[in-house]
Amino acid sequence: MTLPNQEKIRVNQLTKVFLKHKERVMALEDINLSIKDGEFICILGPSGCGKTTLLRILAGLEKSSSGEHQINNSGTDRPLQSMVFQEQGVIPWMTVEENVSLGLRMRHAPKKLINERTKTYLRKVGLTPYAKLYPKELSGGMKQRVSIARAFANDPEILLMDEPFAALDEQNKFILQEELLSIWEETKKTVIFITHSIDEAILLSDRIFLMSSQPGTIKEEVKIDLPRPRQMTQVRSDPNTAEIFLKIWKHLQTEVQESRTKNER
Numbered sequence: 152m153t154l155p156n157q158e159k160i161r162v163n164q165l166t167k168v169f170l171k172h173k174e175r176v177m178a179l180e181d182i183n184l185s186i187k188d189g190e191f192i193c194i195l196g197p198s199g200c201g202k203t204t205l206l207r208i209l210a211g212l213e214k215s216s217s218g219e220h221q222i223n224n225s226g227t228d229r230p231l232q233s234m235v236f237q238e239q240g241v242i243p244w245m246t247v248e249e250n251v252s253l254g255l256r257m258r259h260a261p262k263k264l265i266n267e268r269t270k271t272y273l274r275k276v277g278l279t280p281y282a283k284l285y286p287k288e289l290s291g292g293m294k295q296r297v298s299i300a301r302a303f304a305n306d307p308e309i310l311l312m313d314e315p316f317a318a319l320d321e322q323n324k325f326i327l328q329e330e331l332l333s334i335w336e337e338t339k340k341t342v343i344f345i346t347h348s349i350d351e352a353i354l355l356s357d358r359i360f361l362m363s364s365q366p367g368t369i370k371e372e373v374k375i376d377l378p379r380p381r382q383m384t385q386v387r388s389d390p391n392t393a394e395i396f397l398k399i400w401k402h403l404q405t406e407v408q409e410s411r412t413k414n415e416r
């Protein structure tokens with residue numbers, strides 16, 4: 152399958168079945184996606200609907216049971232994808248700058264490029280003064296900044312983010328969301344971002360994919376046409392936001408309810 156230039160990710164009829172206590176669990180069913188180069192996509196859905204499984208398949212960490220997916224490679228030696236997790240994304244025995252430069256060092260990038268890019272992304276996430284510190288000396292928010300800086304410094308074709316701000320307090324979350332948006336505006340990377348927060352998805356996304364309860368399918372797609380660059384205060388005070396929020400909430404409510412009913416059976 153060859154993708155046209157503007158298309159970055161395509162998923163065709165993808166399914167994933169796990170064996171759990173000797174029983175087959177259909178985690179994903181007939182997933183079809185087409186994501187443009189530079190799009191910011193959020194995935195929302197009830198717990199256990201297969202969001203992480205889908206991301207892990209796109210990251211090459213898990214195999215699909217059937218169907219196919221493709222990521223358009225720009226033909227350079229850039230890595231195909233980088234992943235940012237909720238927690239434990241930093242390596243404890245490496246300093247902040249060693250963590251940020253890890254991907255570049257692993258692919259033996261030229262020293263000058265490693266230094267430049269590491270400095271740039273440390274500055275962008277406000278960690279320059281902390282470059283020589285170790286993760287245990289950092290707050291949770293600072294550790295997530297390290298993960299984000301490392302992912303962008305690695306310059307992957309696509310960025311996969313699995314609830315990266317879920318463990319942070321509200322203030323830190325807002326600050327990091329805006330920092331992420333600002334870096335994304337500059338780099339225009341294709342991002343797939345999993346979240347449980349409707350507000351977060353509206354703030355960040357070009358499109359939101361709403362998933363059904365298990366087996367996970369893409370039930371609906373919501374386009375977010377709010378102007379960019381976006382700031383949290385503007386998005387919150389935009390009269391369209393409440394309407395979008397309610398539409399998504401109604402969907403999630405139904406799916407969460409369905410998921411509970413299935414689990415009680």
Ligand SMILES: Nc1ncnc2c1ncn2[C@@H]1O[C@H](COP(=O)(O)OP(=O)(O)OP(=O)(O)O)[C@@H](O)[C@H]1O
Pocket residue numbers: 169170171176178196197198199200201202203204205365
């Ligand atoms: N390695 C595995 N072996 C067996 N079952 C698995 C495995 N990984 C995931 N599952 C099952 O697949 C389903 C989807 O899990 P997944 O973690 O992808 O959901 P999720 O939507 O990311 O959930 P959450 O929002 O709670 O993080 C769940 O029923 C889960 O138990």
